[in-house]
Amino acid sequence: MDAISYERAGDVASALRAAQQPGAVFIGGGTNLLDLMKGGVARPVRLIDITHIDGLDAITALPGGGIRIGALVRNSDAANHALVRESYPLLSQALLAGASAQLRNMATVGGNLLQRTRCGYFYDTAFTQCNKRLPGSGCAALGGHNRMHAILGASPQCIAVNPSDMSVALAALDATVRVSGANGERTIAFADFHRLPADRPDVDTTLLPGELITAVDLPPPLFSAHSHYLKVRDRASYAFALVSVAAALQMDGARVETARIALGGVAPKPWRASAAERMLAGQPxxxxxxxxxxxxxxxxxxxxxxxxxxxxxxQRAIVRAINEAAGYAGGVA
Incomplete structure (x- = not known):
């Protein structure tokens, strides 16, 4: 058994200092990290507990409109918060579609952004070909069972998909990720936060080493009246998406003024369907x-x-999700 040390950080500054040590990782709810450690996929030597840092577990309104969701806010608390339910129902729906109630009660917003793929070849260390786990070893999924894998944005190095429901909604809502690191604070547009695999599938995000997610910011609500999150899966609960769609619309009667569409279950990162958005804008x-x-x-x-x-x-899920968002549950004429 590997030796692991533990440190409880009292503030962001102390967490960042501790993270400079080799093999150190942050731990919040731990719902993904502990699974990876039990399976031998992740082998940290030092756990930096950030759950006692003040100010990271709140949801607050921003002065210019929009909201800030602290990185330590539990998924269940975010889904049921009045500001989220009323102004960003798309996010609430996506959060409630993820995992189980028990996991949502532990998982944090920051951790959700960082959860790793559920590709079976990544999780099973008996498979020695996995570029995400062992860079340069190959990709067993390419010639193996790849029913759950990517059809967009993949590379010959990796075809795994991002598993997060929450992230699909945040992509559609044009969220911003706030991080702190050795060089200070910075913001990352959500579209730039997750990486496509290219030739480095072992690197999932654009976070720099030792950086800590502190919050997620959402812009002023534009889609409160017309949004819908649709998750298509093999069973009704506790299953990852085969395909998911986050659809958000601004409507003028039967005409679409603005559309935001993001897909899950089909790509290594939440996939914005920009071409579809442009085709819908201004159209009945x-x-x-x-x-x-x-x-x-x-x-x-x-x-x-x-x-x-x-x-x-x-394609069918997109049509259904947009109909639901527009209020045409039976489909448009």
């Missing part, structure tokens, strides 16, 4: 418009042997 919601937008969202998809069904599934 018709079957033709929706079908064309959904097709555009999957343009460039590269399905594998076992996951070709995801292309049509994602």
């Amino acid at each position: 919601l018709t079957q033709s418009t929706l079908r064309n937008a959904a097709a555009a969202a999957l343009d460039g998809a590269r399905p594998l042997r076992d996951n070709g069904f995801k292309v049509q599934l994602a």
Whole structure:
């Protein structure tokens, strides 16, 4: 058994100092990290407990509109907070679609952003070919069972998908991630926070070594009246998405003024369907418009042997999610 030391940080500054030591990692709720440690995938030598840092467990309104969600806010608390439920229902729905109630009561917002892929070849150390776990070793999923894997944004080095429901909603809502590090504080646009694998699939985010997520900021609410999170999965609870869609609209009657669409379960990071958004903007919601937008969202998809069904599934999910967001549960004319 590996020896692990433990330190409880009292503030951000002390957490950052402790993180400079080799093998040190931050721990909040621990719902993902402890799984990785038990399986031998992660082998930290020092745990920096950040759960007692004041000020990181609150949700507050920002002066210019919008809200700030502290990195230590529990997923369940974020989902049920009045500001989130009323102004950002898309985020609330996505959080409640994730994991189980017990896990949501422990998992933190900051930790959710950092959770690692659930690719079986990554989690099972008996497989020695995994570039995400062992850089340069290959990707067993390419020639293996790849039903759950990516059809967009993957590379020959890695086809694993990002597992977070919350992150799909945050991508659609144009969130900003606030971090602190040795060089001070900085903000990262959510679109730039997660990385595509390219030739470094072992690096999931654009965080610098030793940086700590302190909060997530959401802009002033634009989509409170018309948004919907749809998660398609193999079973109704405690299952990761085959495909998920975060759809948010500004409507003028039956016409879409602005659209935000993000997909989960199909790419190594939350996938913004920018082409579909542009096709919907300024257009009436018709079957033709929706079908064309959904097709555009999957343009460039590269399905594998076992996951070709995801292309049509994602297109249908986009149509359904937009209809739900617009208030047309039975579908547009």
